[in-house]
Structures are given as C-alpha cells and as structure tokens.
Amino acid sequence: MSGVFYGIGVGPGDPELLTVKAIHAIKDVDVLIAPKTEKKEGSVALSIAQPYLKEDVKIVYQVFPMVRGFAENSTDAWANNKKEILALLEEGKNVAFLTLGDPMFYSTYIYVYRLLEHEPVEIRTIPGIPAFAAIGSQMGYPIVEGNDILAVIPATAAPEKVEKALDAADNAVLMKVYKNFGEVTDILARHDMSRQAVLVSRAGLEEERIIHDIEAHKEEKLNYLSTILTRKN
CATH class of the missing domain: 3.40.1010.10 (Tetrapyrrole methylase, N-terminal domain)
Known part of the structure; x- marks a missing residue:
C-alpha cells in the first residue's frame, strides 16, 4: 500500500x-x-x-x-x-x-x-502561518481593516508591476526584499508608503532584525527572508 x-x-x-x-x-x-x-x-x-x-x-x-x-x-x-x-x-x-x-x-x-x-x-x-501574518501580530501592525485593499507583492517582480499593484492598494506586503531593497524603498516613497513601513528580516529566527526607518537603511544588504508591511498615509 x-x-x-x-x-x-x-x-x-x-x-x-x-x-x-x-x-x-x-x-x-x-x-x-x-x-x-x-x-x-x-x-x-x-x-x-x-x-x-x-x-x-x-x-x-x-x-x-x-x-x-x-x-x-x-x-x-x-x-x-x-x-x-x-x-x-x-x-x-x-x-x-x-x-x-x-x-x-x-x-x-x-x-x-x-x-x-x-x-x-x-x-x-x-497550512502554515505566513511571515507577514506573524509580523503583523508581533509588531501590533494591522495588515488590513475595514474595506482596505491589500496587495501582496514579491519584491523580485518587475518594478512596473510593483508600481501598478501599489496604485490599486491601500495596504501592502512586500516579500523577498533583499536584492533590490533600495529600489523598493524608492518606489514606496513615491507612493507615500515608506514612512509607515516596517521591515522584519528572519522573523522568529535567530538574527531577527526589525527596521522602522527603511529610507535610512535602504543601502544595506538584507537576508532573503525579509518582509515589509506598509500602508498609504
């Protein structure tokens, strides 16, 4: 059998x-x-x-x-x-x-x-708990509420696709933020979504890192397991 x-x-x-x-x-x-x-x-x-x-x-x-x-x-x-x-x-x-x-x-x-x-x-x-859900609970950061529209975006996607998703969304989750952290931060800034952002790298693991001011750290290298939660102002 x-x-x-x-x-x-x-x-x-x-x-x-x-x-x-x-x-x-x-x-x-x-x-x-x-x-x-x-x-x-x-x-x-x-x-x-x-x-x-x-x-x-x-x-x-x-x-x-x-x-x-x-x-x-x-x-x-x-x-x-x-x-x-x-x-x-x-x-x-x-x-x-x-x-x-x-x-x-x-x-x-x-x-x-x-x-x-x-x-x-x-x-x-x-099923298992995705990183963004754990981060929202850990940080006391509501991911969506009311009639908010949420976009879940792989940061590895083409910039124009990221831009279009952010145009339509009230709140966003960006996953795999590692190769192009600076570029992603600039895109979020253009959509007035950088100052409200929180980034967590290796959530729940050793060497977990939390960044609130992503613009001040955008030149740094990140681990593959890095996620941003953000919303429009």
Whole structure:
C-alpha cells in the first residue's frame, strides 16, 4: 500500500507557531523531505520543526533549483527528486515535505505538488502561518481593516508591476526584499508608503532584525527572508 505525501507549512520561524495538525503529522511520518539551496548546508524549515521530530525519522535533503516557467523548464534535479519521493511512497512510507510559511504561498512545495498531483498517491497539505501574518501580530501592525485593499507583492517582480499593484492598494506586503531593497524603498516613497513601513528580516529566527526607518537603511544588504508591511498615509 502506498504511503501518504504531506506538504507541511512550518510557519515563519518560531517552532511554537506550528499548528497542532502539523505537529501531529511531523511526529507520525517516516521520512521528512528537507529542501535546501544549492549554496547552503542544512534546511531552515527542518530546524524549525526540530523539536517535534521522532528519533527514528529519516531525513532526506533535496536541492530544488529555482527555474522560471516551471512546467517548461523543470530540470533533471526536479525529476530525480520526484522519482525519489515516489519510491519512498511506493515502499509504504509516509513522507512529508517541510516548507517555510504556508505551502501554497510563494512556496517550493507548489512545484512539488504539481509534480505529484497527477500521480496515484494521496496528498495532504497542511497550512502554515505566513511571515507577514506573524509580523503583523508581533509588531501590533494591522495588515488590513475595514474595506482596505491589500496587495501582496514579491519584491523580485518587475518594478512596473510593483508600481501598478501599489496604485490599486491601500495596504501592502512586500516579500523577498533583499536584492533590490533600495529600489523598493524608492518606489514606496513615491507612493507615500515608506514612512509607515516596517521591515522584519528572519522573523522568529535567530538574527531577527526589525527596521522602522527603511529610507535610512535602504543601502544595506538584507537576508532573503525579509518582509515589509506598509500602508498609504
């Protein structure tokens, strides 16, 4: 009998922010797939889940190269990862893929799900708290209220797309603010959204950093896990 494949969101960083359902699944699975980058050792998602791992769980690290136009450009590495996961499931093992934040929100898990969704396997996806939700609660910063329109924007998007999204929004969340922090800050300033902004890097993790005056820090380098919450004045 084939095992069950779980996609588990482990939240932004604090292990206490995992859901009860996520913790139960982590404790029950036979194998944990821990995504890692090609350049770094270890897995942030795995470190967050560490307090809940059972002693004999098997940890499998997989590298998932980032590609644009996934359906057309997925690489041999992705195919090999899929093959490895299916082999474990065919052995009857329950397998979990750990991901930061929520599995269906700007997550590598989405691509893994697409690899497996048409295979004869059972998939259960367990939601997690996205970083911006945790930051809003931590900072006492309402993300939206009343009839506010919220834009959730990857800072890696083309500047013209960011501009259009901000034109339509009352409040905004900008994620992955790292490569172009200065440019993003300038765009927010043009929309009168820089002075109300708060940036949190590595929320809930070691080396967490909070920046209120983003214009004063816009030349600095940031960690990939950096998020801005802001609103129009």
